[in-house]
Amino acid sequence: MLEIEKHTFERTAIVGIVTQNQNEEKLNEYLDELEFLTFTAGGEVVKRFSQKTDKPHPKTFVGTGKLEEIKTYIKEHDINSVIFDDELTPSQQKNITRELDCKVLDRTNLILDIFAQRAETSYARTQVELAQCQYLLPRLTGMWTHLERQRGGIGMRGPGETEIETDRRIVRDRISLLKEKIKVIDKQMSTQRGNRGAMVRVALVGYTNVGKSTLMNAVGKSEVFVENKLFATLDTTVRKTVIKNLPFLLSDTVGFIRKLPTQLVDSFKSTLDEVREADLLLHVVDISHPEFEDHIAAVNKILLDIKSADKPTIMVFNKIDAYKYVKIDENDETIEKTTKNFSLQDWERTWMSNLGENNTLFISATDKLNFEAFREKIYSAVREIHISRFPYNKFLYPDYKDVIENEDDEDENEDIE
Known part of the structure; x- marks a missing residue:
């Protein structure tokens, strides 16, 4: 009988440094994310290496002693590749590859490889x-x-x-x-966006793997691909969505990440144009992640880079069903809670509720917790934009006799090509 070949992960080691601008706690957080990136790309992290240094070594990123330690380990444990958490200069990558005699990648190269795998x-x-x-x-x-x-x-x-x-x-x-x-495709996509008329555009933005596609499926009754890996969605998906007879366009965009390669920001210009041209942003945050505050800062930085930071934004804290800890007072006291004894009112007492200037929600897209309030908040925000654009629109005023009835679920959400 023929044996079925099992999928084998590529054995890898990851490397990072502790510097004046990056303490050991921050490094461990970055290495956790790098390990998840490696898993997403098809690798298995066997060993982590770290070194304290004022700044990266100009020739080999880490010191010669640490590089020799890495070299010895990869030979003894059959390591296929070594991945560095920061972007290596061309000379550093050349020198390290020559010294280690194995495949050497950096964080940028790894992210590009994941994008290449995910591009459909x-x-x-x-x-x-x-x-x-x-x-x-x-x-x-x-x-x-x-x-x-x-x-x-x-x-x-x-x-x-x-x-x-x-x-x-x-x-x-x-x-x-x-x-x-x-350029040709950008022009075509720009024409497509122009052909969508004056409908209100709502864009989901956020860190990668925070549940944007799950939320898109729940709100728009779509079938966007969802997976518990980083960058599951690369192509922007746009759906015509209707809440209380009020139609608008909802788009799911590529997730952001810290240290996002500048090459990707430049090449994904049209994808990010969906964010630039949106009337309303839904900033989705994974509240269960221990470093969600850094994720918010990373997303805000990219929004600032693409000149979209001043758009009306609703902060959507997702995955309240999966969290373990939360800071609930000014003394940073950490109290363990469970979904059974931590209510929405408790969430609204936290400092997170003040981030969105009265535009903050706590939900679970998977379990649809607090989903009616979420839909109501979107409806109110879209309606306000709609009124400013169409002061006498029949969808918004009950005095009109020709207000359309609710469409069937199958018909009210359409794909936008």
């Missing part, structure tokens, strides 16, 4: 490939031997190009081609 549509694949090419260009060290080519023909004879020069030229040409392709 042609547009997403184009965006990811552009980001990968921009990342690889300064790191080419003759590793693409299959790209070595000579341009033959009249006037092209002579010493020719070296392999690395040829590789760089090919990658630059590919970057130019991808940029032109994205």
Whole structure:
């Protein structure tokens, strides 16, 4: 009988440093996230390495002694790859690879690899490939031997190009081609957004894996892909949604993350345009995560970078069914609670309720806890925007005799191509 081959995870080690700007507690938090990223990419973290230093070593990121320790460990324990928590310079990556004689990645490269795995549509694949090419260009060290080519023909004879020069030229040409392709798609998507008319646009934003797609499915009766891994959603999904006869467009966007590669921010411009052009943002937060405050700060920073921080925002603290601890007083006293004895009124007493200036909600998208209040809050916010746009709209005033009746569940939420 043939044996079924089981999926094997790639054995990896991860490396981080404690610096003046990053203490040991913060490093452990980042390494936890890096381990989750590694798992999402198909790896198994076997060992963590850390070192205290004022700043990264300019040649090898960590000191020579620590690098020798890593080298000894990977040889003795059959480690396939080593992943560094911060972005490595091209020279650092080259030196470390030569010393360790194994695959060396950094956080940026790992995130790009996950995006490449998750990209489903042609547009997403184009965006990811552009980001990968921009990342690889300064790191080419003759590793693409299959790209070595000579341009033959009249006037092209002579010493020719070296392999690395040829590789760089090919990658630059590919970057130019991808940029032109994205420009065409951007124009098409801009036209599509323009064709949606003046409907109110609501965008779900938040850290990766906070439950945006689950919330999208619950509100819009959609079937967006959901998985307990980072970056389960890359392509923006837009649904026409109706609450109390008031239609609006709801979009689920790619999740953000700390240390998000700049190449991805640039290449995913059109995806982020859904956020830029939204009338209302639903900032979803995983309240059960111990570092959700840092997640909020990371999302706010990216919103500031893409000039969307001043948009009307509703803070949605999700996963109240999964939390374990919560700070409930000014002395930072940590009290263990359970969903049975911690009510919504208790949540509203916490400092989180003041973050959204009266626009804060505590829900569970999975169990639909406090979901009616959530839908009512969205309806009120969308209605206010709608009234300012259409002062005499029939959907909003009961005096009109031709107010439409509720549509069937199957018909009231439509895909927007």
